[in-house]
Structure formats: C-alpha cells, structure tokens
Amino acid sequence: MSDDWETVILGPKWAVRVRDFGLDDWLKLNCPCGHVAIVSTEKMKATQPGYMRLKTFEHKFRCRKCGNNEGIFWSVVRRKDAS
Numbered sequence: 001m002s003d004d005w006e007t008v009i010l011g012p013k014w015a016v017r018v019r020d021f022g023l024d025d026w027l028k029l030n031c032p033c034g035h036v037a038i039v040s041t042e043k044m045k046a047t048q049p050g051y052m053r054l055k056t057f058e059h060k061f062r063c064r065k066c067g068n069n070e071g072i073f074w075s076v077v078r079r080k081d082a083s
C-alpha cells in the first residue's frame, strides 16, 4: 500500500493549516504501536475552520487499533497517480 502514496510537504508542521489540504491530500497517521492509518481530510475540512493549525488538534488523532492518542506521527500523503 505504501508504494501507492507519496509524502507531501505542505510546510513546517507547526504551520500546516486545514485549508492547506488539497483535494487529493490524505492524512497518514503512524501510531507508536505500529498501526498506520490513512484517513481522508474531508471530515476535518468539514468540521474545522480553515485557519486551524493541525498542531492545535493533533492530540485528537486516535489510533483505531490500540486507542492511543499520544505520540501519533502524522504526515500528508497523496496518491501517486493523482496529478
């Protein structure tokens, strides 16, 4: 699966805002337990104001496997075939 995605750098992580996400951008969440999830940013864009920095609510990201919400590493990814 990882071969189909490439990491996108939208800027310094502290500065990334909800409105920075493009239509093809997804959020990749790496939990310390090893679980990796790739989630749509659609819901985030619908529920958070555009100026909101991800840093502000990154603690709300929760691992679906172990329930942990600390130390989750997020990055922005995009399908390779989407141009």
Ligand SMILES: [Zn+2]
Residues within 6 Å of the ligand: 031, 032, 033, 034, 035, 063, 064, 065, 066, 067, 068
């Ligand atoms: Zn986990």
